[in-house]
Amino acid sequence: MTGFYTDEKNAQIVISLLKSHGIKRVIASPGGTNMALVGSMQRDSFFILYSAVDERSAAYMACGLAHETGEPVVISCTGATASRNYMPGMTEAYYRKLPVLAITSVLATSKVGHLVAQVIDRSTKPKDVAKFSVSLPIVKDDEDIWECEVKVNQAILELWRHGGGPVHINLPTVYSRSYNVSTLPKYRKIERIKPNGIFPPLRGKVAVVVGSHRKFSASEQEQLDQFCASNDAVVFCDHTSSYNGAYKVQFSLVATQSMMDRSADKPDITIHIGEISGDYPLLSLPGKEVWRVSEDGEIRDTFRKLSYVFEMDESTFFANYSNKTNVSSSYLNQCLVQLEEIRNCIPDLPFSNIWIASRLAAIMPENCVIHFGILHSLRSWNLFDLPPTVTSASNVGGFGIDGSLSSVLGASLADDSKIYYCILGDLAFFYDINALGNRHIGRNLRILLVNNGKGTEFRNYSHAAAHFGEEADAYISAAGHFGSMSRTLVKNISQDFGFEYLSASNKVEFDASYSKFIDPLIQDRPILFEVFTDSEEESDALEAIRSIKRDPQKAAKTYVKKIMGDKSVRIVKRILKK
Secondary structure (H helix, E strand, O other): OOOOEOOOHHHHHHHHHHHHOOOOEEEEOOOOOOHHHHHHHOOOOOOEEEEOOOHHHHHHHHHHHHHHHOOOEEEEEOOOOOHHHHHHHHHHHHHHOOOEEEEEEEOOHHHOOOOOOOOOOOOOOOOOOOOEEEEOOOOOOHHHHHHHHHHHHHHHHHOOHHHOOOEEEEEEOOOOOOOOEOOOOOOOOOEEEOOOOOOOOOOOOEEEEEOOOOOOOHHHHHHHHHHHHHHOOEEEEOOOOOOOOOOEEEOHHHHOOOOOOOHHHOOOEEEEEOOOOOOHHHHHOOOOEEEEEEOOOOOOOOOOOEEEEEEOOHHHHHHHOOOOOOOOOHHHHHHHHHHHHHHOOOOOOOOOHHHHHHHHHHHOOOOOEEEEOOOHHHHHHHOOOOOOOOEEEEOOOOOOOOOHHHHHHHHHOOOOOOOEEEEEEHHHHHHOHHHHHOOOOOOOEEEEEEEOOOOHHHHOOOOHHHHHHHHHHHHOOOOOOOOOOOOOHHHHHHHHOOOEEEEEOOHHHHHHHHHHHOOOOOOOOOEEEEEEOOHHHHHHHHHHHOOOOOOHHHHHHHHHHHHHOHHHHHHHHHHHHO
């Protein structure tokens, strides 16, 4: 053997992150499957290693060492029954909240259950031997590296969290005999900051990205505005973000441009608050580094650039980085100029959900509430601003199409003086159609049903199912169900349930009908507005709105990728650099 470290990347990640987090004490028990890990550690002067043949004794040694030093202690063992012998000591650590990190090595977990010598099933553990447990993959690609990085950081951080305690990492090996890695690669460290902790410096261009979020109080919105003013920051939102402060930018129209170089718009540090976002283009905006702020303190690596998790309420975080003497909005102005430039170039769109959104978004009634269906309706309307007094939501938590009507029905019961809208496609509508018959439906409910006779999402030019063309209709996009765009089915059902029914099949009919749908006065009955569109025109509208601004180099890469795939894009990049 030459060099120092194993070439098994999952072991490299474990070693690198143990060093980054300052964990140096290791009690190793003999074995073959933990050879790559232990053999690499013993050649690194950072680590202090001790040997213990009996794993039961090793775990108790770790308890004593962790208690005496106040520092985490790693214990490492091989396969077979070695890990079982950790249980008494790990149970001791659990009830005393001692930071003991058990790394149990093993052959590939795919061998479990196949009568392979020394391979046992560690997937189920007693509740009180570890407060947290992860199983790492054998690294074969970047996806596996990301998974390893996140899981190892999660495991290490749990050693101290909420009083601390023992943690388990299951580490598979391929028995590599190569130890030729002389310099240990640096892997991404994630840190958790508490309210009484040391806050890192906030430098560079800063943006706040808000996923689905509960309603902001006036003081919370003011605190976020002050943070933005102090740090020349901007708040990127979608229609589930609930923020309507001075620094809001509904940036999906810019972010969705597939042939535009958006590097100048990207921040250096992204502050991530809220939960899941259905605005997929917005997820491409974060630049170099992401800070997650949430009271749950969980590792949520949505953008795969997470470096800090702030386990605290948002107001505490924003207050810490606010300075009332500094007021700036240059980044905001830059984004607004970019947005307006593209908005002014929107072409004449085909009759579609996107076209409907372009006509109605800005003129929806003041103080109304809108619920958007998953996914095409939400995407379409995210491209356009709503009036500031309008609030909106979508079922992005589970991200299913199954409950949009029921959700807006429930919301509408909260305030019968407000108009509540639901905007959704035909599959989502029919999935939840039983809600139309609920006896609690009030006059304040209005439904916009965009009926194209299928799951048009799967027929969009950019979707993977576009490969199948019209064949997708049979089973992938589920065309032909629910009356196959019948002009009378929904009309009769809705009228029988007491709705006023409106319909349109083209732009002229739409313009003649929509005024009553957006009338700010509550009518004598609920309204259902059915709009019939064509899936090809839906796709054409999406492609048109995503291709407004074209940067020559980005357009060339996009075209080559569409025709020839990712490998050809890398070739084009090299050519362009020359």
